[in-house]
Amino acid sequence: MTKQDKPENRKRSGVTRRGFFKRASFTVASAAIVDSGLINTKEAAAAPSNFVGPGRTPIQLRINGMERRVEVEPHNTLAEVLRFKLGLTGTKVVCDRGSCSACTVWLDSTPVCSCMMLVIDVGVRAITTIEGLAKGENLHPVQSAFIEYDAMQCGYCTPGxxxxxxxxxxxxxxPTLEDVQAATSGNLCRCGTYPKVFEATLAAAKSIQRGRS
Known part of the structure; x- marks a missing residue:
C-alpha cells in the first residue's frame, strides 16, 4: 500500500455512503408519488386558496354598530386589534390567556374573552365593547350602578x-344573587370587590324593571 492509498490520506468527497442512499431514496419516492397521481402539480397551482395570510390582510368588522376596516395578520387576536389597531382601549388585556375575563366583549350579545379569539374568526358577527354599551351620554344601567355602588377599585377588571x-x-x-355570581364566575377581581359588583348588578336590574313598568 502506497502512502497515497492509506485511509487517513484519502481526500473525503463530502458525500457519505449513508447520505447518498438517503438522497436517492427521497428522489425515487418523490417521483413515484407524482407519477401515481397523488400530487397533481398543475391542479395544485391552479386551486384557489382559502387561507388568510401569511401577511397582512384587510378585513371588515362590525363594532358598536359601525363598520370598521382594518389590516390584520392571521395571528392577531380580537383584543389586540381592538386595543392597538382601533384604539378601543376599554377592552383590557390582563392575563392574555382567558383566565381573568378582563377583555370580555360581546359577539352577537354573547360574552367572549377577546384575548382567546383570532380576529379573522369573527366574521360577520357584531362586536360590542365597553365603549358601545352606553347610548351617547346615557350610561347603561350597569355602568351607572357600578359608579353609584362603588363597584370599582383598580379598574382593570371593571370593563369585563x-x-x-x-x-x-x-x-x-x-336575576337572583346566584345568577349574578354565576355570570361573573369567570371574571377575576384581585381587589375583591365582588360584593359591590353583585349589589350594583341587582340594583341595575331593578332600575331596568322600573324603566319597563
Whole structure:
C-alpha cells in the first residue's frame, strides 16, 4: 500500500455512503408519488386558496354598530386589534390567556374573552365593547350602578365585569344573587370587590324593571 492509498490520506468527497442512499431514496419516492397521481402539480397551482395570510390582510368588522376596516395578520387576536389597531382601549388585556375575563366583549350579545379569539374568526358577527354599551351620554344601567355602588377599585377588571353583568341582564332582567355570581364566575377581581359588583348588578336590574313598568 502506497502512502497515497492509506485511509487517513484519502481526500473525503463530502458525500457519505449513508447520505447518498438517503438522497436517492427521497428522489425515487418523490417521483413515484407524482407519477401515481397523488400530487397533481398543475391542479395544485391552479386551486384557489382559502387561507388568510401569511401577511397582512384587510378585513371588515362590525363594532358598536359601525363598520370598521382594518389590516390584520392571521395571528392577531380580537383584543389586540381592538386595543392597538382601533384604539378601543376599554377592552383590557390582563392575563392574555382567558383566565381573568378582563377583555370580555360581546359577539352577537354573547360574552367572549377577546384575548382567546383570532380576529379573522369573527366574521360577520357584531362586536360590542365597553365603549358601545352606553347610548351617547346615557350610561347603561350597569355602568351607572357600578359608579353609584362603588363597584370599582383598580379598574382593570371593571370593563369585563360590566360586560358580563350587562349580558346577564339582557337575557334575564330579574336575576337572583346566584345568577349574578354565576355570570361573573369567570371574571377575576384581585381587589375583591365582588360584593359591590353583585349589589350594583341587582340594583341595575331593578332600575331596568322600573324603566319597563
Amino acid at each position: 365585569m360590566v360586560m358580563s353583568c350587562a349580558a346577564l341582564l339582557a337575557r334575564n332582567s330579574n
